[in-house]
Each structure stands twice: as C-alpha cells, then as structure tokens.
Amino acid sequence: LELLNLKKMLSIVQFITDAFKRKKQKFTLESVLAEFILDNDALRRMMYIMDRQMTSGLAGGLKESTIAMLPSFVPVLPDGTESGKYMAIDLGGTNLRVMLMNIADNVDDTTAESCNFRMPQNAMTGTGEELFDFIASCMESVLRNKKLLDEPIKMGFTFSYPCDQTSLCSAKLLRWTKGFNASGVEGEDVVKLLQTAIHKRNLKITVMALMNDTVGTQVATAHDMRQCELGVIVATGTNASYMEDVKKIPKLKDVDFPYEKMIIDTEWGGFGDGGEAEFIKTQYDRIVDERSVHPGVQW
Numbered sequence: 001l002e003l004l005n006l007k008k009m010l011s012i013v014q015f016i017t018d019a020f021k022r023k024k025q026k027f028t029l030e031s032v033l034a035e036f037i038l039d040n041d042a043l044r045r046m047m048y049i050m051d052r053q054m055t056s057g058l059a060g061g062l063k064e065s066t067i068a069m070l071p072s073f074v075p076v077l078p079d080g081t082e083s084g085k086y087m088a089i090d091l092g093g094t095n096l097r098v099m100l101m102n103i104a105d106n107v108d109d110t111t112a113e114s115c116n117f118r119m120p121q122n123a124m125t126g127t128g129e130e131l132f133d134f135i136a137s138c139m140e141s142v143l144r145n146k147k148l149l150d151e152p153i154k155m156g157f158t159f160s161y162p163c164d165q166t167s168l169c170s171a172k173l174l175r176w177t178k179g180f181n182a183s184g185v186e187g188e189d190v191v192k193l194l195q196t197a198i199h200k201r202n203l204k205i206t207v208m209a210l211m212n213d214t215v216g217t218q219v220a221t222a223h224d225m226r227q228c229e230l231g232v233i234v235a236t237g238t239n240a241s242y243m244e245d246v247k248k249i250p251k252l253k254d255v256d257f258p259y260e261k262m263i264i265d266t267e268w269g270g271f272g273d274g275g276e277a278e279f280i281k282t283q284y285d286r287i288v289d290e291r292s293v294h295p296g297v298q299w
Contacts, residue, residue, distance in 0.1 A: 035282040042280060049276050054266065059250040061164075062174065066274045068267040071252060072215045072241065073168045075259035077222035081105055087153050087205060089139065092160030092213045093178055093236040094119050096135060098142045107224055115142050128185035132197035140201050152204040159190055160213040160237070162267050168209045177269070177298050178236045214239040215263050237269045237298070270298045 038046075050067070057069030083103050090097040096117045104110045115138070123134040143149050161180070163171035173186050185193065191207050198205050211219070218231025218241050231241040244264045246257060271277065273296070289295055 032284075035284070038280060046277070046280065050268075050271060053271060053276070054268075057266070058244070058248060058264070061251060062162075062270075066270045066272065066276065068162055068174070068265075068270060069249075070163065070265040070267055071165055071249065071255075072211055072263040072265050073165055073257070074211065074215060074219065074263040075257075075261060077219060077226075077228070077243070077263075080107070080223055080226070082223065085153065087139070087142075087155040088158065089135065089155065090158040090160075090213060090216075091135065092158065094124075096138055098138055100142065100146060100148075113146075123182070124179060125181045126183070128182045128188070128193060129197075131180075131182040131185070132193045133200070135194060136197035136201050136203065139198070139205065140203055143203065143205075150204070152206070154208045155205050156216075157191065157194060157207050157210045158213050158216045159210055160233075160239075162270070163190065163210075163212075165210070165265075169207055171210050175294075175297075177294070179293055181293055212239065212241075212265055214241040215265050218242075218263060239269050240266045242266070273297045 053065045053067040054069060056065035057067040061070070062068050083105050086101050086103065088099040088101060090099070096119055097114055098117070099112055099114045101112045102110065117138045120134065123131045140149070143151075143153075159171070161177055162174040164174055165171040169191050170189055171191060172189050175186055176182065191210050195207055198207075213235075214231045214233045216231075217233060218228060221231070222228040229243060233239045241263050243261050246252060246260055246262050249262065249264070252262075
C-alpha cells in the first residue's frame with residue numbers, strides 16, 4: 001500500500017513538471033505557490049457563498065447545501081467538574097486510537113492511556129462487518145492488556161465522517177470520506193453496528209455518546225478552557241464545529257430537544273461539491289480529485 005501511494009505521488013509530481021515544461025515556465029516554488037494566492041475579491045466571494053451555504057445547511061442539510069450543518073445533540077460544554085473512568089475510541093483516518101481515561105475534578109490528576117492501531121486496507125474498503133469487527137478486536141486487546149475485560153465500562157465513540165445524527169448515541173452514516181469505502185455502512189446506524197461487534201466478543205462496553213473529532217475537540221478543550229467556542233480540525237480532512245442557538249436551526253423545528261443551544265458539526269469539508277468553488281481550483285486540486293476514491297466530491 002505504501003509503495004502504491006509513493007508511485008501515485010511520483011506520478012503527480014511528474015505530471016506537474018511536464019505541465020510546466022509544456023508552458024515553457026520555470027518550475028520554482030514561487031510559481032507553484034502563486035496559484036494558491038487569492039485576492040481580496042475572491043476571498044469576499046468565498047465568504048459570501050460559504051455564509052449562504054451554511055444558512056441553507058441549517059435549514060435543510062445536504063438537500064439544500066453542500067455544507068451539511070449536522071446537529072450533534074450536544075447541548076452544553078463541560079464545566080470542568082466532570083469525573084469518572086471511561087474508554088474512548090477515535091476513528092477518523094488511517095489510524096484507530098483506543099484510549100482509557102480517568103477524568104478527575106482536578107485537571108492535573110486526569111490520566112489517559114492511548115494505543116494506536118493502523119487500519120488495514122481490508123477494513124477500510126471491505127465490508128462493514130470486517131471494519132467493526134476489527135475495531136472491537138482492538139478494544140478487546142487493550143482491555144485484556146489492562147486486565148479490565150470483566151469490568152463494565154462506558155465509552156465515547158469519535159467517528160469523523162458525515163452522519164445524520166438523531167440523538168447523542170444514534171447516527172446514520174451519510175457517506176464515506178478519507179479513503180474509506182466499507183460496504184453496508186452508508187445509511188446504517190454506526191453505533192448499532194459497533195455495539196453488535198462488541199457484543200459478539202462479549203465485551204462489557206456500552207457506547208454512551210457518538211461525535212466526530214471536531215465536536216470532540218471543542219468539548220475536550222472547553223473542559224480545560226471555558227472560553228472555547230469553536231472546534232477546528234485540519235488533518236486528513238478539515239472541519240469546524242460551533243455552538244448555535246436551536247431557534248436558528250429550522251430543520252430541528254419538529255425535534256423535541258429541551259435545550260436552547262446545540263453544537264453544530266458544519267462538515268465544511270464538503271463545501272465545493274456543488275461546483276461553487278470551481279473558480280479557485282488549481283491544476284493540483286484537479287489532479288488530486290481525479291485520482292481520489294470519490295472523484296468530484298469530498299474524498
């Protein structure tokens with residue numbers, strides 16, 4: 001797999017070099033970076049388009065916008081007094097992270113042990129059953145190593161893919177991104193799929209909450225820094241979350257949610273899927289898109 005990725009990268013570099021030769025331009029760092037510099041008019045145009053897309057997303061999600069503006073059902077941020085022992089898993093790219101945490105009232109006394117597992121290709125692009133069985137096997141390995149197999153434990157699930165979330169612990173996958181394409185998962189409740197894999201191994205783990213890495217970043221940071229109002233991820237993908245007034249989320253008008261605010265998972269990585277960002281695309285964007293798992297949309 002690594003050799004294949006290297007070959008792809010080399011072919012892209014060769015393509016770019018050949019493009020400059022055809023244009024009889026000198027291939028320099030400055031000439032490459034020049035395509036990524038936007039003037040103020042372009043930036044203002046992007047701001048305007050993005051603002052409209054976000055407003056439309058709050059009203060109708062992906063039916064009306066390329067920015068889904070997904071409800072997280074997280075109504076409040078931590079106040080720093082939370083405590084307890086928990087497991088957390090983070091699936092959001094080529095690695096799976098399994099954590100055991102002991103959260104104390106005093107931040108300095110909080111401990112966390114983390115184990116990283118490389119995602120095999122058959123789990124990423126095979127069947128959903130293979131994917132969640134692999135995740136459960138990693139969780140079992142950590143618990144066995146810590147001699148905690150017989151101890152009931154509550155877990156938080158960080159799942160960094162666009163989901164239609166209907167409660168804090170129920171979410172259907174809208175579409176795979178970041179190189180994943182496991183079959184039988186899109187349109188299904190990922191918490192139920194994981195819980196089924198957990199039960200198959202007779203593990204005493206209960207999934208209590210699901211959120212993506214962006215919402216998780218905002219919540220975790222707010223535990224230590226009360227002024228945190230925004231979560232942003234720039235990694236394999238990019239995304240942002242923020243606290244919104246529920247009255248400004250029209251698509252939740254028929255949902256019984258007894259709180260005034262809710263964290264919104266913007267899923268702004270999908271911005272441009274409708275062609276609204278074509279005017280700023282470079283030749284490099286087009287090369288990467290053409291060779292991605294999902295050409296034309298967020299990969």
